[in-house]
Amino acid sequence: MQENPKLQELKQEYSKCEKCPELCKSRTQVVFGSGDESADALFIGEAAGATEDEKGIPFCGASGQILQELLQSIGFTRDEVFITNTVLCRPDKNRNPKTDEIKNCSERLNKTIEYMNPKVIVTIGNFATKAVLGPEAKAGITKIRGQIFEKTIQNKIVQIIPIIHPANLLYNGRNPKIFEQMKLDFKAIQKATNTNRKNPQASLIDF
Secondary structure (H helix, E strand, O other): OOOHHHHHHHHHHHOOOOOHHOOOOOOOOOOOOOOOOOOOOEEEEEEHHHHHHHOOOOOOOOHHHHHHHHHHHHHOOOOHHHHEEEOOOOOHHHHHOHHHEEEEEEHHHHHHHHHHHHOEEEEEEEHHHHHHHHHOOOOOOHHHHOOOEEEEEOEEEEEEEEEOOOOOHOOOOOOHHHHHHHHHHHHHHHHHOOOOOOOOOOOOOOO
């Protein structure tokens, strides 16, 4: 994994952020992100959960295990992508992030995208998708999942791929059909990053 000096400075800058009073009370720490800071693929989730807040790593709980399996299905490991969230701190009782909280964290998110300059951005769930795509996400995540959108960032066309949040699989009793659909969405990610990896057979994790 490679470190990005600008991203490290940004991490330091936001390590003691106090823009959101409620989140300052509910968080243990600011969960900035993890993975390869020079990766071609940037994954953006919604907000830190309880496990993430405790360990300081995004997607390290049950949803993270599913994400890891999906990455493996296209020949990736977590260390080969960078994962962050739309909102870095844990909302109380794992509630949805509020509009003002997303806005307060938007400058940091935009700088993360700018400093990484990825080939593809994968938005995980509705909140991340709306934060990155704006009006183009109006149809909702279930309608636009797996589609490839293009956005010009720093005079470069970046592909943006919305996917359903892995937690959706947990809410639906780990339905194998949903898992297979999610794997198909990840094929679009593989195509966008121009990878020619051998794809190991991914299977639904037994929690």
